[in-house]
Amino acid sequence: MYYNVCTMPVEELLKRCLRKERKAWDEFVRSYDNLVSRSVRYKLKSMNIHACGAEIEDTVQEIFLYIWEKDKLRGVSDVSCLEGWIAIVSFNFTSTCHMRRDARDIRDTHSLEEFHTCDDVSVSLGEMLESPTLNTEDMVYTNELVDLVENEVLKLPVKQRLAIKFNMYDGKKQKDIAEIMDLPISHVSTLIKRAKNSIRKGIKNIIDV
Amino acid sequence: MVRKLVYSSRGVKHLSSEKKGVKVHRICLSEEVLSEYIGGVLSSKERDSVEEHLSRCSRCRKMVSDVHTVLKKSSAGKIRAKLRGWLKRNFWLIGSFLAFVFSFFLSGYFFQLLTAAALMGAKWVFDSRTSKTLIMVYEAWKKGDKEGTEELLSRFKTR
Incomplete structure (x- = not known):
């Protein structure tokens, strides 16, 4: 089967894992291997990193080793949070691991000031790159607008601010926000609506919305 | 600029600085606190603080958002796996049912399809875990292995 189902209660499994029982640990790895693997894949995808199956498998093993060696499971106070905790640990480990690799790869990068000879003409790398057409006036206007909206968002009450940020900044659906914030969908919908109205009122003096 | 350490009862700990009345959080929430927030086990006061x-x-918001997405996908995967498991377990039963239904529509093959339905039904019955255990119990009982029979029966009851 694709998913391995834990045969013993999770609480018992955690206790035995903390006692470093080999059998319980094997069970733990079997049960959560899929979740860790999925989290690693998701994180790599969000970081625009292409990794082969073997690399992902290596990272998954390193994560379990890290949890084992650092005795990280002691930090889990409630079994209902275990899956979320494993996903967070996997995300953090993957990003840290790849940030270190990126830092190593910096040595192989080239400066835009570096000169290259092409058809007996010496040009810098920066000159070889096409410059995108920029409209400074538009950019200034957009930046001012962004600052204005950001200031209005900061004035909102906490719940409204969080809901609007999940919705507008992170692109989360109202149903998902309701699940995250542990609120009814109708409440989330109201929060977002009120937040939008407040922002609209705040920037009305500057632009026509 | 006023710098102060903010501690809460459950380890929501972050160093914040105040400048013109705006708090700037320097250190993000720990993995444990974030997972407790996602798991919905925090008190309302702690939830508000988080x-x-x-x-x-x-950064923390993105983390919560990503974890929610992964867990959601994971639970969808579990449902798919359960469905796949159910289909695998009841493969012969479904075949038997289909053969039985088609026997009424394809009248030329009525008896053949009915026989196939019966055979597949029997295969399903003898393939199921319950039947296998019952057969093992019966065989152990026939051999006179009392301990073995009891062990099998207890396993059967506790399942």
């Missing part, structure tokens, strides 16, 4: 941080810190 949400206050999330509304300002894009």
Whole structure:
């Protein structure tokens, strides 16, 4: 089967894992291997990193080793949070691991000031790159607008601010926000609506919305 | 600029600085606190404190958002796996049912399809875990292995 189902209660499994029982640990790895693997894949995808199956498998093993060696499971106070905790640990480990690799790869990068000879003409790398057409006036206007909206968002009450940020900044659906914030969908919908109205009122003096 | 350490009862710990009345959080929430927030085990006061941080810190908010997506996909995968498992377990039963239904529509093959339905039905019955255990219990009992029979029966009851 694709998913391995834990045969013993999770609480018992955690206790035995903390006692470093080999059998319980094997069970733990079997049960959560899929979740860790999925989290690693998701994180790599969000970081625009292409990794082969073997690399992902290596990272998954390193994560379990890290949890084992650092005795990280002691930090889990409630079994209902275990899956979320494993996903967070996997995300953090993957990003840290790849940030270190990126830092190593910096040595192989080239400066835009570096000169290259092409058809007996010496040009810098920066000159070889096409410059995108920029409209400074538009950019200034957009930046001012962004600052204005950001200031209005900061004035909102906490719940409204969080809901609007999940919705507008992170692109989360109202149903998902309701699940995250542990609120009814109708409440989330109201929060977002009120937040939008407040922002609209705040920037009305500057632009026509 | 006023710098102060903010501690809460459950380890929501972050160093914040105040400048013109705006708090800037320097250290993000720990893995444990974030997982407790996602798991919904925090008290309302602690939730408010975490949400206050999330509304300002894009890194933590992104983490919560990503974890929610992964867990959602994971639960969808579990449902798919369960469905696949059910289909695998009841493969012969479904075949038997289909053969039985088609026997009425394809009248030329009525008896053949009915026989196939019966055979597949029997295969399903003898293939199921319950039947296998019952057969093992019966065989152990026939051999006179009392301990073995009891062990099998207890396993059968506790399942």
